[in-house]
Amino acid sequence: MSMIGRLNHVAIAVPDLAVAAAKYRDLLGARVTAPVDLPEHGVTVVFVELDNTKVELLAPLGGNSPVAGFMAKNPGGGVHHICYEVNDLRAAAEKLILGGARVLGDGKPKIGAHGLPVLFLHPKDFDGTLIELEEVAAPGGSS
Numbered sequence: 001m002s003m004i005g006r007l008n009h010v011a012i013a014v015p016d017l018a019v020a021a022a023k024y025r026d027l028l029g030a031r032v033t034a035p036v037d038l039p040e041h042g043v044t045v046v047f048v049e050l051d052n053t054k055v056e057l058l059a060p061l062g063g064n065s066p067v068a069g070f071m072a073k074n075p076g077g078g079v080h081h082i083c084y085e086v087n088d089l090r091a092a093a094e095k096l097i098l099g100g101a102r103v104l105g106d107g108k109p110k111i112g113a114h115g116l117p118v119l120f121l122h123p124k125d126f127d128g129t130l131i132e133l134e135e136v137a138a139p140g141g142s143s
C-alpha cells in the first residue's frame with residue numbers, strides 16, 4: 001500500500017507574490033486565493049486552484065524565513081517543494097525515520113496552509129527535492 005496519495009500541490013517561491021498572483025490570475029486566467037501569512041512557517045502564500053491539483057506561490061515572511069536562503073540562491077524564484085497527501089502523518093514519519101529519511105525541524109507536525117498537519121522531509125534524502133507531507137482524512141472518513 002502506498003504511503004503517499006494524491007499530489008496536493010507544487011510550491012513555487014517567487015520574488016514578488018502580488019506580481020506572481022496577478023500573472024496566474026490575469027494572464028493564465030486561473031483561480032487564485034487571497035494571500036495568507038503563515039508566521040509559523042515564515043512564508044506568505046497564495047494558492048492557484050487547478051482542476052486536478054494546486055500551485056502554491058510563496059514568498060518569505062519575516063527576518064527568519066526558511067525560504068530566505070532559497071531566494072538568495074534563486075533570486076528569480078523557482079520550484080521550492082512538492083506536497084503529497086498521506087492518511088496518517090505520525091505513522092508515515094515513523095516509517096520514514098526508520099528508513100533513514102530525515103524529517104526537518106523538531107520532527108513534530110505543524111499546521112500547514114490548509115489547516116492540516118504537515119511535515120517536511122530533507123531534500124538530500126529525496127533526490128534534491130523538498131517534500132511536504134500533508135495529512136488528509138482517509139477516503140471514507142475514518143483515519
Ligand code: CO
Nearest residue numbers: 011056083132
Ligand atoms: Co506547501
